[in-house]
Amino acid sequence: MGLTEVERTYLAGQSIGRLATVGPDGVPQIRPVGFRLNADGTIDIGGPENARSQKYRNAQSRPRAAFVVDDMTPDDPGEVSPGWGRGVEIRGDVEVLSVRDIPVAPGFFSHDVxxxxxxxxxxWAIDHEQPKGTSRTVARESAE
Structure with a gap:
């Protein structure tokens, strides 16, 4: 069990999110990032010279993170919550690696993700079937 089709559709329509990692001093660090939702439900987060960034070093040392993608719903009666915020937060384990296909903006972003x-x-506020939102565990916690 992973992301729902509604969550996948919402994420596919967005281009920026915020990644929270934990720095060496134990303080959270949050950065806006580009991303790609992969077919297997993982998310590749990139950036220019990504391997040189603090978020990358944080992910190497402390491989847990939270990622949020959100926006405001159009003020349209057909929306789940017209004129309110909506989004998806994903918490999980992270790994750093180099990929062949750059996830976002080839020529600008690096191969390191x-x-x-x-x-x-x-x-929250993305699914007409569950307008108040959902929260669920989609995989067992890591052993770390």
């Missing part, structure tokens, strides 16, 4: 493996998913 942070790959997020979802463990907990929280979504």
């Amino acid at each position: 942070i790959r997020l493996h979802p463990r907990r998913v929280i979504s």
